[in-house]
Amino acid sequence: MDKDKIIKGSLSTIILQLIQNNNQMYGYEITKAVKEASKGKMGLSEAALYPTLHKLEDEGLIETETKIVNGRTRKYYSLTKKGNTASIDQLAVLKEAIASLQNVLKYKLSNG
């Protein structure tokens, strides 16, 4: 099993949550955050990240502010009001899903 498969389908939730925890983040910073927080056990490719950021922006969940830092452009993302609500909701759903998954993994038939 690919070690990153767990983030499949949860990518939007992860991104929203990271931005919420840190008020604002830029794309490259998010990829580094995932790597560092997971002690290198997870990788978030830029090819997966950027389209998802653009999708979240199109949905009105995040908004951008461009800054020039050290001669390079950074696009900082922060949550909109709608995005803040969505982040809270999605995190709750994900946590419940993790709990359910753990229950499924240890499940034994009662008549077994």
Next chain:
Amino acid sequence: MDKDKIIKGSLSTIILQLIQNNNQMYGYEITKAVKEASKGKMGLSEAALYPTLHKLEDEGLIETETKIVNGRTRKYYSLTKKGNTASIDQLAVLKEAIASLQNVLKYKLSNG
């Protein structure tokens, strides 16, 4: 967020683990087990399940024994030796991935 997205990409691992916990299971039983273990919070569609079972069988991780019960055919699946090893390995990877995911979800930048 779709409440079932967490199982995307982990489906093979879940199936192998359920069969391992119960020695042998048939397809329909697996769908009911997921529903019951998750208290109805997760659903595993048969359209997702059966192709995955067939793939695992093609890979030599599970094997079948057909039984007629109450006038209906059941295809019981059990782990092969290879499947037993794979199940143990994949469960470890998945558990580590869950732990990593939880670390990512609570991550705050040190310079924030």
Next chain:
DNA sequence: TACTATACCTAATTTACTTAGGTATACTTA
């Protein structure tokens, strides 16, 4: 007799990711 539950299945579509690039600036190292 119709509906629900059990029990197997597939084809076509869609989604979300990976692979495989591209552009550009700043910093480090040979």
Next chain:
DNA sequence: TAAGTATACCTAAGTAAATTAGGTATAGTA
């Protein structure tokens, strides 16, 4: 000074794995 690494943005094409939307058939229940 040239090459390589890190930073920082991005997209197009391909693929994997799910969903949608069915199908077949038997047994039990209303």
